[in-house]
Structure formats: C-alpha cells, structure tokens
Amino acid sequence: MANIRDIAKATGYSVSTVSRVLNNYPYVDEAKRKRVLQVIKELNYVPNHVARNLSYGKxxxxxxxxxxxxxxxxxxxxxxxxxxxxxxxxxxxxxxxxxxxxxxxxxxxxxxxxxxxxxxxxxxxxxxxxxxxxxxxxxxxxxxxxxxxxxxxxxxDREHALAEGIRYLQDQGVQHLGVTLGRHSRISYTSKVTIEAVQRFYPNFDVEQDIYWNCLDPIMGYDAGQYFYKHGFDGILTNTDLVAAGVLKAYPTQKHPKIVGRDNLIVSDLLQIPTIDNHLxxxxxxxxxxxxxxxxxxxxxxxxxxxx
Amino acid sequence: MANIRDIAKATGYSVSTVSRVLNNYPYVDEAKRKRVLQVIKELNYVPNHVARNLSYGKxxxxxxxxxxxxxxxxxxxxxxxxxxxxxxxxxxxxxxxxxxxxxxxxxxxxxxxxxxxxxxxxxxxxxxxxxxxxxxxxxxxxxxxxxxxxxxxxxxDREHALAEGIRYLQDQGVQHLGVTLGRHSRISYTSKVTIEAVQRFYPNFDVEQDIYWNCLDPIMGYDAGQYFYKHGFDGILTNTDLVAAGVLKAYPTQKHPKIVGRDNLIVSDLLQIPTIDNHLxxxxxxxxxxxxxxxxxxxxxxxxxxxx
DNA sequence: CCTTGCTAAGAAACGCGTTTCATACATTAT
DNA sequence: ATAATGTATGAAACGCGTTTCTTAGCAAGG
CATH class of the missing domain: 3.40.50.2300 (Response regulator)
Known part of the structure; x- marks a missing residue:
C-alpha cells in the first residue's frame, strides 16, 4: 500500500505539498493539485487514519x-x-x-x-x-x-420515580408487596435505592422474604412470579418490564397482581403494564x-x- | 504526558531498553527493568496506543x-x-x-x-x-x-425458513394471507425472498393488496393489523415478532389470525406467537x-x- | 526603488512506539 | 586457545501524516 511519501516521489513534489492537497489547503498550484489527486487515484492511495490520529492526538x-x-x-x-x-x-x-x-x-x-x-x-x-x-x-x-x-x-431521579410507582401500588390497595431486583452478588445502586423507597411506603417490608433477586428477563420473572403467586403477593414492583411480563405470566389471568414495570419497553405497552420510563x-x-x-x-x- | 523518550532520559537508558521492558523482552538486566518500571510509575507514563497501532499496523x-x-x-x-x-x-x-x-x-x-x-x-x-x-x-x-x-x-437459509413458516400457515387453513415487510423505499433482499416464497404457496397472492410495507415495530404492526382485520385476512406472515405482536393487538382476541413471527424475541414467547428463529x-x-x-x-x- | 504582503512549496521536525542492526562482553563448546 | 553462543544495550530507521520553519517569487503600496 502506498504512503504519502510514495505519492510525493511519484509526482516529484514534496510530502508537504501532497499533505496540503489532502487537507485542502489553499496555496497549492492548481496544476499540481490535480496531478497529485490523479496519482493518488492511480496508486490507490488512502491516507492512514492511525497515523493521522497519532499526529492529531485525537x-x-x-x-x-x-x-x-x-x-x-x-x-x-x-x-x-x-x-x-x-x-x-x-x-x-x-x-x-x-x-x-x-x-x-x-x-x-x-x-x-x-x-x-x-x-x-x-x-x-x-x-x-x-x-x-x-x-x-x-x-x-x-x-x-x-x-x-x-x-x-x-x-x-430514581428516588422520586420509584416513589411514584410505589405510591401508585399503594393507592391501588396493594397489601403484600413483592419486589424484583437484579444481581444479588454485587448489589447495584439502583437496587439499594429501590429497597429504601419501598421501606418508606411499606414499613413492614421484609428484605428477606419480599425480594426476588437476580431477575433480568421474563424467564427469571416467571420464576419470581411463581414465588409471589404462591405466597399471595398482590402487588409487584419490578426492575424492568421484561421481568414484569414474566411475573404476570405466572399468575392466572383473573388473579393478576397490581404491577409496575420499568423502561417503557414495547412489551409493557403490549401487555398494558404501567411502567416507569426513565428516558434512557x-x-x-x-x-x-x-x-x-x-x-x-x-x-x-x-x-x-x-x-x- | 510523558512519552517513552522521557522515560529513557529519566532512567538514563535507551529508548530500546524501555521498550523492551514494556514488552517483556528477555535480556534486560533485572536492576534496569525495575528502575524503568519505577520511573514509569513515578511519571505516570502510559504507552500511547495509537502510536503502537501505527507501528504494529493493527x-x-x-x-x-x-x-x-x-x-x-x-x-x-x-x-x-x-x-x-x-x-x-x-x-x-x-x-x-x-x-x-x-x-x-x-x-x-x-x-x-x-x-x-x-x-x-x-x-x-x-x-x-x-x-x-x-x-x-x-x-x-x-x-x-x-x-x-x-x-x-x-x-x-431464508428460503427454507420462510417456506416452513408459510407451509405452517397453509396447514392451519389460512385462506387470505397478509404479509408485513420492512422498508419499501429500498426493498431488502429478505423482502424479495419473502414475496417469492409466498407466491410459491399462494399463487393468487396480490403484491399490491396483500403486503403492508414499512413495518418495523408494534406500532406499525398495529396499523398493519387494522388493515388486515378490516379486509378479512385470516393469516399473517410478519417480518418480526414485534410487528406480529402489534398485528395481534389490532384483532379482537377471539378473532386472532394465524400468525408467524420472526427472530424468536421475548414477546413471541410471552404472546405465544409461532416464530422463525434465525439464530442471529x-x-x-x-x-x-x-x-x-x-x-x-x-x-x-x-x-x-x-x-x- | 524599496518595503510589505501574498502565494507557493520544500526540508525537517514532530507525534510515539517498535524493530532492526550493530556492538560488546561473557560463556560454553571444540 | 579459538570459535560459537548467549546476554545486554544503544543508535537509528521505520510506520505515516501533520506542521513548523524557511526560502522565494511576484505584485501592490509608498
């Protein structure tokens, strides 16, 4: 592959002149500019981007x-x-x-x-x-x-977003609230905030019994749903709409819990799940x-x- | 920011030696290697990746x-x-x-x-x-x-995949088949193949009437569904599960058409839509x-x- | 006629690592 | 004792553009 020096040699002009043509500098003789462009085409030359980046520092x-x-x-x-x-x-x-x-x-x-x-x-x-x-x-x-x-x-503003979701569930008469969360191994900041928010509205919330961890998709949501259904939870705050969809699937249709999803994904629209859109x-x-x-x-x- | 020559100067060794240390060459005196590493740390030196890439050509x-x-x-x-x-x-x-x-x-x-x-x-x-x-x-x-x-x-193997999907619809007794497709402006290869496949199974398929173009998500799928429902289509071959979900939403629950989605997305599992998984x-x-x-x-x- | 200013273009340095080439001493094999 | 290896290290070239510095011709201004 040709480089700028090859073009310089082939045209008989200097490297600087070739560079000037490449960068559309004024002050290059029109005939030379044309000649350079022609040789560039002939030799199939493409300026090396990496070298350019090195030079620019960007x-x-x-x-x-x-x-x-x-x-x-x-x-x-x-x-x-x-x-x-x-x-x-x-x-x-x-x-x-x-x-x-x-x-x-x-x-x-x-x-x-x-x-x-x-x-x-x-x-x-x-x-x-x-x-x-x-x-x-x-x-x-x-x-x-x-x-x-x-x-x-x-x-x-996760705190307020969550508060609004939880208040909604409470207004809907939810007595026994379940929560789905993500990774349990390294608990995320979001998970922490969620727990705190829930505790403010539901003082009796039991961190051991009322949280189903490691929920990332509908499959895991379904597992969570089975657990929640079995134990009579009537409201679920989920960590994403995907999980919410899975949870609902685990409940019989007539006994759907009140639920709140997250992220305003397409599923939540399709399944009519109320959701918190964080405008990601x-x-x-x-x-x-x-x-x-x-x-x-x-x-x-x-x-x-x-x-x- | 320091560069390799600064390190060479600071240690009193040559650039080559510093480079050898950086690249774990054997044949570098242990004391010098340590000294170099120390100075690198002191000066907060990080080898420039762009320069390296230029040198490696990779x-x-x-x-x-x-x-x-x-x-x-x-x-x-x-x-x-x-x-x-x-x-x-x-x-x-x-x-x-x-x-x-x-x-x-x-x-x-x-x-x-x-x-x-x-x-x-x-x-x-x-x-x-x-x-x-x-x-x-x-x-x-x-x-x-x-x-x-x-x-x-x-x-x-789109041809066979589609053939299987269409055969399924035919086996289910679909008489009036509708098809959703993507971009109409620059028709994709997939769209072309889809049309050909459908025509093989449904010789009377009408390219003008039976295709709903520009379907990319459930919203557009819903539009398509309204069209198909209004015109009595009883089977729909969709270009993605998202669109399939939208189409279904436009039909009253008892009158759902036979449908085939694509991509095996989570929605298709949730909504029990048969789908073609292309293992993308x-x-x-x-x-x-x-x-x-x-x-x-x-x-x-x-x-x-x-x-x- | 001389200065100032614009146009034009090349040499060389620069950005920064890597690698080749050359050199030199210390071993080990013959 | 001598040739052959192995260890260790520096100078310089290389990968490839960009940019600064210099020089120089030529026209306009005084």
Whole structure:
C-alpha cells in the first residue's frame, strides 16, 4: 500500500505539498493539485487514519463502558449515545465488562493510552475514586449522580420515580408487596435505592422474604412470579418490564397482581403494564453531549410514570 | 504526558531498553527493568496506543456496519459479534449507516485507511461489487450469502425458513394471507425472498393488496393489523415478532389470525406467537470467527421454526 | 526603488512506539 | 586457545501524516 511519501516521489513534489492537497489547503498550484489527486487515484492511495490520529492526538472515537449489550436498559442508553455520536462524526466503541472490575480496569488503561477521546461509563465495577483518578487522561462522563463538582454526569431521579410507582401500588390497595431486583452478588445502586423507597411506603417490608433477586428477563420473572403467586403477593414492583411480563405470566389471568414495570419497553405497552420510563435514550444523548461540549454539568433526566 | 523518550532520559537508558521492558523482552538486566518500571510509575507514563497501532499496523478493532442499533435483528447480531470479539481481545466499533450509501462509503474509506482490522457488514446500501472492491484493504465479512468464492459470509437459509413458516400457515387453513415487510423505499433482499416464497404457496397472492410495507415495530404492526382485520385476512406472515405482536393487538382476541413471527424475541414467547428463529446471535458469533480465523468460508446458519 | 504582503512549496521536525542492526562482553563448546 | 553462543544495550530507521520553519517569487503600496 502506498504512503504519502510514495505519492510525493511519484509526482516529484514534496510530502508537504501532497499533505496540503489532502487537507485542502489553499496555496497549492492548481496544476499540481490535480496531478497529485490523479496519482493518488492511480496508486490507490488512502491516507492512514492511525497515523493521522497519532499526529492529531485525537481519534474521534468514544468508548462506552457497558456491562453487556442486548439488555434493554443498556441498549436504550447506547442508542442515544450512538445517534448523538453519529451526528458529531464520532464513532462509538463498545467496551463490555460483564461487571468484571479487571476488565473495566483494562479499558481504563486503554483510555489512558489515548485509544479514545472520551469514555462514557454507563455502569461501573470499580470504585468511584478509582475511576475518577483517570480524569487526568481525558474526559469521563458518568451515567450516575456524582458527588458535587466531581465531573460531568447524567442521572435519573430514581428516588422520586420509584416513589411514584410505589405510591401508585399503594393507592391501588396493594397489601403484600413483592419486589424484583437484579444481581444479588454485587448489589447495584439502583437496587439499594429501590429497597429504601419501598421501606418508606411499606414499613413492614421484609428484605428477606419480599425480594426476588437476580431477575433480568421474563424467564427469571416467571420464576419470581411463581414465588409471589404462591405466597399471595398482590402487588409487584419490578426492575424492568421484561421481568414484569414474566411475573404476570405466572399468575392466572383473573388473579393478576397490581404491577409496575420499568423502561417503557414495547412489551409493557403490549401487555398494558404501567411502567416507569426513565428516558434512557435521552440519558445517552445527553451523556454524549456532555462529552462533546466538554461541559462538567450534572444533568438530571426527568422520568415519567406511565399509567396504562 | 510523558512519552517513552522521557522515560529513557529519566532512567538514563535507551529508548530500546524501555521498550523492551514494556514488552517483556528477555535480556534486560533485572536492576534496569525495575528502575524503568519505577520511573514509569513515578511519571505516570502510559504507552500511547495509537502510536503502537501505527507501528504494529493493527488496531485490534473491528468495525460493524449496521443500519441502526436498538432493533432486535441487529442487536442480536451485534451481541454475537461483541461477545466473540471480547473473547479474542478485539473491540467493536459501531458504524451506523441508517441505510445511507454515502455514509456507508465513508466507513469503507475509513476501513481502507486502516482504522479497523476488519469489517463486518450486517446489511449494506452500496452494491456488492463496490463493497467487494474494498477487499484489497483488509478482511470483509458479510452477513448475507455471497456468490461462490467471493469471500467469507454467514447467511441464513431464508428460503427454507420462510417456506416452513408459510407451509405452517397453509396447514392451519389460512385462506387470505397478509404479509408485513420492512422498508419499501429500498426493498431488502429478505423482502424479495419473502414475496417469492409466498407466491410459491399462494399463487393468487396480490403484491399490491396483500403486503403492508414499512413495518418495523408494534406500532406499525398495529396499523398493519387494522388493515388486515378490516379486509378479512385470516393469516399473517410478519417480518418480526414485534410487528406480529402489534398485528395481534389490532384483532379482537377471539378473532386472532394465524400468525408467524420472526427472530424468536421475548414477546413471541410471552404472546405465544409461532416464530422463525434465525439464530442471529450465532450469525454474529460466526461472522466474527470468520474474520478472526481469516477463513473464506460461507457458513449457513440453521434456522428453527418454533411452534407455540 | 524599496518595503510589505501574498502565494507557493520544500526540508525537517514532530507525534510515539517498535524493530532492526550493530556492538560488546561473557560463556560454553571444540 | 579459538570459535560459537548467549546476554545486554544503544543508535537509528521505520510506520505515516501533520506542521513548523524557511526560502522565494511576484505584485501592490509608498
């Protein structure tokens, strides 16, 4: 493959002149410009992007740390990021961690090594101070509320969103409330907030008996539903619409519990499940914007409780 | 930010020695190795990945040309690619085209410019010969059946998969078959195959009246369903489970048509919609493997018709 | 006629690692 | 004792664009 020096040689002009043609500088003789372009075509020359990036010190690439794809929560976030990145001529590189702190660490090092112009952290496995120590290498945007002035972030007002969902269940007369949550091994911040919110409305809520952990999809939701049905739960607060759908499936149709889903997924519309829409796509868009505008704002994305 | 020459200067050793330490070469004096590592730590030095890539002529990055994310078909494909890439220490960069040939072209040029070690084309907007002309710049893997010996690809046996779905509908006694399809502006290969397959089983199939175009999600599926219900269609072949779910919603529960979905999405399980599972995740995995193993095979991924 | 300013274009340095080549000493084999 | 290996390390070239610095021709302004 030809490089810029080959083109210089073939045309008889200098490397600088070729570079000037490539970058549309003024002050290049029209005849020479044409000749250069012609030779470029003849030799099938394409400027090496990596070399360019090295020279510019910039890659136009943003990394997104994400546990995994193909999960509605993260896919929505990702689609917001991707769309916005696209508009600003950035590319998005997926950095799946599977919640492994070691892998996350490896990505952070690649970031420090200038592989990406920025990093959006949709969910993290290392401690916040550790992650923040990488700020010196470039711009980091978090998808969680950071302590004041610690850097750019977008976040959801989970507390109020959950409160509204739980109040709805209470208003519907729910006596025995069950809750589905995700990973039990490393309990997420969201799970913690959920438990606290529920306890405020249901003081007798039993953390041991009334939570069904490790719910991520309808299959696990179905398991949860069987448990809840057997034990006479009449209201369920779920961690995502997918799980809500599974839960409902486990109850006989006439005995459906009051339920609240999350993420406003298509299923919740199809099955008429009330849901908390956290506008994740918008979160993703804003996260990218924060990176792009080099702002250090803390943006709260409004949620919306959708009654069906 | 320090670079390798700074480290060389600070230690008093040569750049080569520092590089040897970084790359775990044998034949470096133990004391020097330690000293180098110490200085690296002190100066907070991280080797520049872009420079390394330039030197190696390799990025460990694969690009995935995709119309958009957040669509079940592509997200499944993507999750297969991402998982496999992860296992082989590759990163995945998303290249959304929105079916715009110009944008696709831009990505192809970036590929030629060595931004990626390979390209997986999940769907394309330019002509096949045009895309194939980029083979000289690196390895291209297609997610569609290529003409013999034209390069690596994974594909689905759509013809047989569809035939099985349509035969099922016929066996169920469907008289008036409706079909939902995607984009009408640039009709996809899949759409063409679908029409041909239907015509084989239903010789009177009317391309004008019996197809509802531009169906991508349940909303559009609902529209299609209203049309089909109004005109007395008793069987629907849909282009994805999401659309199937929408179609059903438009029919009164007692009058549900016979229906066949696609992609084996969670909704189809929840709503008991028979579906054609094309094992898209597996497609993605195999596509990456073809790239990684530098094979030029044509891999057919078996489909599965799932009765409910 | 001389200065200022614009157009044009090349040499060389720069961004930053990796790798080849060359050198030199210390062993070990013959 | 000598040739052949093995260990250790530096200088310089390389991968490939971009950018700064310099030089230089030529026209307009004073």
């Amino acid at each position: 890659t136009n690439n943003i990394g997104v740390i994400i546990p995994y794809t193909n999960h509605p929560y993260f896919d929505q976030l990702l689609s917001g990021i991707t769309e916005m990145a696209f508009e600003h001529h950035y590319k998005v590189t997926l950095l799946p961690t599977n919640y492994d702190a070691k892998i996350e660490q490896a990505y952070l090092e690649e970031f420090a090594a200038k592989s990406f112009d920025g990093l959006i952290i949709t969910s993290r496995s290392n401690s916040l101070p550790h992650l923040l120590s990488f700020k010196k290498y470039g711009s980091l945007v978090f998808c969680e509320k950071l302590p004041h002035r610690q850097g750019p972030c977008v976040y959801i 796509k918008q979160c993703g868009e804003q996260a990218f914007e924060l990176f792009y505008q080099e702002k250090s704002d803390q943006i709260r994305i409004p949620y919306k409780f959708i009654l069906r | 990025t460990n990055n694969i690009g995935v040309i995709i119309p958009y994310t957040n669509h079940p078909y592509f997200d499944q494909l993507l999750s297969g690619i991402t998982e496999m890439a992860f296992e082989h220490h590759y990163k995945v960069t998303l290249l959304p085209t929105n079916y715009d040939a110009k944008i696709e072209q831009a990505y192809l040029e970036e590929f030629a410019a060595k931004s990626f070690d390979g390209l997986i084309i999940t769907s394309r907007s330019n002509s096949l010969p045009h895309l194939l002309s980029f083979k000289k710049y690196g390895s291209l893997v297609f997610c569609e059946k290529l003409p013999h010996r034209q390069g690596p690809c994974v594909y689905i 995740k597996q497609c993605g995995e195999q596509a990456f493997e073809l790239f990684y193993q530098e094979k030029s095979d044509q891999i057919r991924i078996p489909y599965k018709f799932i009765l409910r």
